[in-house]
Amino acid sequence: MGTLVMSAQSEAVCSNPACEAAYEHVRHGRPFPIAFPAIARALRRGHVVVIDPVMSDQELLAAQNDVKALLRQGDGAFAVNANDDSSVRLDSVAWVTGEEAGTGPGLKHAVALLKGLAHEFSRTPEYSKSVLFVQSAAQLACYAGDGQAFYAPHLDASTESIWTMGLNAWLRARAYRERTITAILYLNDKDWDADLSGGCLRCYLPSALAQGGMHDKPNGLGEVPATTTSGSRRISQDRRKPKAQVYELCGDHGITALPVSIESDRVKSDDKVGGSLGVMSRDVAPRGGRLVLFDSGAVLHEVLPSYKKGGQRIALTVWVSDRQSRKFVQNK
Numbered sequence: 001m002g003t004l005v006m007s008a009q010s011e012a013v014c015s016n017p018a019c020e021a022a023y024e025h026v027r028h029g030r031p032f033p034i035a036f037p038a039i040a041r042a043l044r045r046g047h048v049v050v051i052d053p054v055m056s057d058q059e060l061l062a063a064q065n066d067v068k069a070l071l072r073q074g075d076g077a078f079a080v081n082a083n084d085d086s087s088v089r090l091d092s093v094a095w096v097t098g099e100e101a102g103t104g105p106g107l108k109h110a111v112a113l114l115k116g117l118a119h120e121f122s123r124t125p126e127y128s129k130s131v132l133f134v135q136s137a138a139q140l141a142c143y144a145g146d147g148q149a150f151y152a153p154h155l156d157a158s159t160e161s162i163w164t165m166g167l168n169a170w171l172r173a174r175a176y177r178e179r180t181i182t183a184i185l186y187l188n189d190k191d192w193d194a195d196l197s198g199g200c201l202r203c204y205l206p207s208a209l210a211q212g213g214m215h216d217k218p219n220g221l222g223e224v225p226a227t228t229t230s231g232s233r234r235i236s237q238d239r240r241k242p243k244a245q246v247y248e249l250c251g252d253h254g255i256t257a258l259p260v261s262i263e264s265d266r267v268k269s270d271d272k273v274g275g276s277l278g279v280m281s282r283d284v285a286p287r288g289g290r291l292v293l294f295d296s297g298a299v300l301h302e303v304l305p306s307y308k309k310g311g312q313r314i315a316l317t318v319w320v321s322d323r324q325s326r327k328f329v330q331n332k
């Protein structure tokens with residue numbers, strides 16, 4: 001599972017059966033591949049890629065109805081993340097493989113779409129040396145609209161070396177070390193209004209990493225400093241190539257790589273200086289059908305509280321992981 005194979009076209013593809021089956025499921029009827037090389041390049045440079053939308057209105061509605069059914073079940077499908085400190089995050093989470101008997105076809109489709117990304121990205125030159133795979137379950141996170149639920153600034157991947165973490169902590173953090181691409185699909189209303197309802201995903205500049213002091217506590221694994229050597233390296237890469245990349249595809253399908261780099265002429269109204277870190281950040285509204293991609297180890301991010309009356313903020317997340325990250329010394 002998860003090994004690289006060469007196809008007839010000499011492309012490296014992910015042979016993880018879960019990714020491949022998921023990819024086959026969503027391949028038909030999608031007007032464009034998500035993981036085309038320009039997107040992979042943008043991710044490698046530490047950009048945040050936003051794709052609007054990746055599903056049809058019907059697919060979104062079906063997924064929303066399936067989530068509502070799960071929420072109504074009240075049999076413990078969702079649980080406040082037990083391993084996490086409530087000072088770090090206050091969402092409720094359900095883990096969905098898409099294979100559960102009770103999972104409706106809309107949610108199944110959404111999970112398959114995300115799982116298929118491992119297969120897609122493994123076909124791009126940028127990830128050709130990676131051995132990409134996804135965990136069997138996607139994280140379905142529900143943030144109450146009461147202005148309380150949040151997720152403090154964090155990195156999704158542990159980028160510390162065995163030498164700084166110590167052997168035991170390093171071994172326990174394997175799943176976090178392997179994460180390479182964060183893929184978040186929002187299942188909210190398409191017209192989510194961030195001015196009214198908040199709930200944005202706030203992405204910080206790579207330079208936020210260099211400031212240090214921010215800590216993630218991924219599922220109780222202990223404090224993982226967000227300051228990394230890879231972070232510093234990415235900053236200087238971004239300074240050399242600060243150009244924003246904007247892609248327009250297939251009519252409605254606008255693909256935007258948000259520049260997560262300081263450049264005064266790029267500062268638009270949705271750029272913010274401030275947030276809890278006091279550095280430049282970009283806010284991304286959690287609009288239904290929107291897919292957000294970024295490098296799990298490079299982009300510091302947080303979820304702002306939402307104020308959606310009588311509603312929740314729903315995000316489905318898969319981390320595309322790389323088995324090559326098992327090496328002992330990271331990012332040296």
Ligand SMILES: O=C(O)CCC(=O)C(=O)O
Pocket residue numbers: 139141151156184200201286301302303315317
């Ligand atoms: O829901 C979001 O926008 C991001 C959630 C997140 O950062 C996470 O679950 O790690």
Ligand SMILES: [Fe+2]
Pocket residue numbers: 154155156301
């Ligand atoms: Fe995250």
